[in-house]
Amino acid sequence: MIIMETIREEDILRDLWIKTRENLEKVEHDSLDKNVLDTLIKKGYCEIRGREVVLTKKGAIKAQAIVRLHRLTERLLFDVLRAEEEIYETIACRVEHYIPSELEESICTLLGHPRRCPHGRPIPRGRCCIEKRKSVNPIIQPLIGLKKGEVGRVSYIDANSASELQITSHGIEPGVVLTVIETKPSFVVEIKGTKIAIDRDTASKIFVVKK
Numbered sequence: 228m229i230i231m232e233t234i235r236e237e238d239i240l241r242d243l244w245i246k247t248r249e250n251l252e253k254v255e256h257d258s259l260d261k262n263v264l265d266t267l268i269k270k271g272y273c274e275i276r277g278r279e280v281v282l283t284k285k286g287a288i289k290a291q292a293i294v295r296l297h298r299l300t301e302r303l304l305f306d307v308l309r310a311e312e313e314i315y316e317t318i319a320c321r322v323e324h325y326i327p328s329e330l331e332e333s334i335c336t337l338l339g340h341p342r343r344c345p346h347g348r349p350i351p352r353g354r355c356c357i358e359k360r361k362s363v364n365p366i367i368q369p370l371i372g373l374k375k376g377e378v379g380r381v382s383y384i385d386a387n388s389a390s391e392l393q394i395t396s397h398g399i400e401p402g403v404v405l406t407v408i409e410t411k412p413s414f415v416v417e418i419k420g421t422k423i424a425i426d427r428d429t430a431s432k433i434f435v436v437k438k
């Protein structure tokens with residue numbers, strides 16, 4: 228049974244990791260709930276240096292695992308259950324505290340070891356991703372794997388921004404449905420009646436759920 232205090236602690240750990248490790252921001256100790264912070268320090272998850280709170284190695288490992296669960300849950304809700312953004316965010320915030328690690332690896336493998344959450348943030352890799360455990364039909368797969376005539380719903384784009392791949396102007400973003408028109412010599416998809424040619428490198432960075 229997980230108690231409320233643990234959830235508060237895990238939420239703060241998760242936010243600390245995102246702010247300090249991912250966004251490279253500084254977090255001042257007096258911006259956090261003092262009681263929770265004291266507990267986290269006592270448990271060896273973080274420490275105060277000057278005015279800043281920094282994660283210890285132990286804290287960073289735990290926090291990263293929570294971020295991973297949060298983003299995997301978002302994927303599951305977005306790709307499989309088709310939940311709207313406000314719903315998958317709220318549910319992910321709750322579920323992340325309850326998923327045991329055996330189940331986490333099954334979810335990740337089933338989804339096809341996704342690299343990004345629906346917001347485009349990287350999902351920290353798990354043991355299953357490194358070992359590249361295979362599922363028979365991963366739910367999410369690269370667009371390049373689709374055959375002519377197949378339809379897919381965009382799950383995520385494995386780049387820091389769609390503009391990095393120069394595809395923003397075509398409206399290729401999470402949730403968009405596309406049909407593969409041609410795979411050779413170039414990869415052509417149709418989105419809402421518009422045909423778009425995509426180079427093979429880009430098509431391997433767009434991940435979809437086959438319909």
Ligand SMILES: [Zn+2]
Binds near residue numbers: 298345346347348
């Ligand atoms: Zn997200």
Ligand SMILES: [Zn+2]
Binds near residue numbers: 332
């Ligand atoms: Zn995995």
